[in-house]
Amino acid sequence: MNQVLQQHLQEFKEKNKNHAHLLISCPDQPGIVAAVSNFLYEQGANILNSNQYTTDPQGGTFFIRFDFSCEDLSAREGELEQRFEEIANKFQMNWQIIYAYHLKKMAIFVSKEDHALLELLWQCQSGDIITDIALVISNHEDVRHTVESLDIPFYYTPITKETKREVEEQQLQLLKEYNVDVIVLARYMQILTPEFVSNFPNQIINIHHSFLPAFIGAKPYERAFDRGVKLIGATSHYVTNDLDEGPIIEQDVERVNHKDDVDELKRIGRMIERRVLARAVKWHLEDRVIVHGNKTIVFE
Known part of the structure; x- marks a missing residue:
């Protein structure tokens, strides 16, 4: 990893x-908010921010995200979690304490198109996205120079229908070796097997080149052009074994008109894909997303 990326990570770890x-x-x-707030106060923590949401005030599901600081936190992780168990059990909570200084390690999967990859690399270089890019995996050689110029490990894993299972086993071994926390499919034009996906529940983020559920499958821009649409978009979602139907993290659209041909739709589409994927990845890395069934709660 180059010096600029390393510097951003070091500064972030020190600050957080x-x-x-x-x-x-x-x-x-x-009583949920009061109990948790009082717990954090008793541990000497300072609540910096909190956001909450209830699906239904009458017997629904309650979601909340606390952003807090606490002196000597790294030395108190186990103690803090053990003490919180009593409150968690009382309110039947699903919960996580995620420590900001434990930087998430990210793997990026990409094929030939590089626009989504380049956006992620640029935002990491600028410090807008904070993550340790552990490696990039591709079934083509096209982006090798771009990746290696930033001192990021690049692995070429060509794949065919006959070698898919073998290649995925190789990829899983790489992800294990690098201790990867999140995988980003930056226009990786392969369908992952259920066996692969099961290793990373709600940890694989994809970008889809349409405003789902519209124009699922092949040639979406050609089909959108034929339909005469006035809006095109992109969708970023977690990957599940239901193709392109995982929990949606972010979507966006742009207005188009009759003057835009297929090539122009693709150009605009690539711009939308870049920003939608970057936002989804950033929110995941900042622990702003809770998956609830096939939906997500995304805290500001």
Whole structure:
């Protein structure tokens, strides 16, 4: 990894050495916020921000994200989690304390098109996205020079229908070796097998070149042009074994008109894909997303 990327990561770790996020989902009832807030106060923590949402005030599911700081947090991780168990059990919580200074390691999968990859690399270089890019995996050689110029490991894993299972086993071994936390499919034009996906539940982020559920499958821009659409878009979502039907993290659209041919639609589409994927990845890395069934709650 080059010096600019390393510097951003080091500065972030130092700035956030006592910083963590607490994500909670549980059946809604009175007293949840008070109990958690009082707990954090008793541990000497300072709540920097909190956001909450309830699906239904009458017996729905309650979601909340606390952003807090606490002195000597790295030395108190186990103690803090052990003490929180009592409250978690009382309110039947699904919960995580995620420590900001434990930087997530990201793997990027890409094929020939490089626009989504380049956007992620640029935002990491600029410090807008903070993550340790552990490696880039591709079934083509096209982006090797771009990746290696930033001192990021690049792995070429050509794949065919006959070698798919063998190649995925190789890829999984690489991900294990690099201790990867999140995978981003930056226009990786392969369908992952259920066996692969099962290793990374809600940890694989994809970008889809249409405003789902519109124009699923091949040639979306050609089909959109034939339909005479006035809006085109992109969707970023978690990958599940239901093709392109995983929980949606972010979507965006642009207005088009009759003067835009297929090539222009593709150009505009690539711009939308870049920003939608970058936002989804950033929110995931900042622990702003809770998956609830096949939906997501994304906290500001």
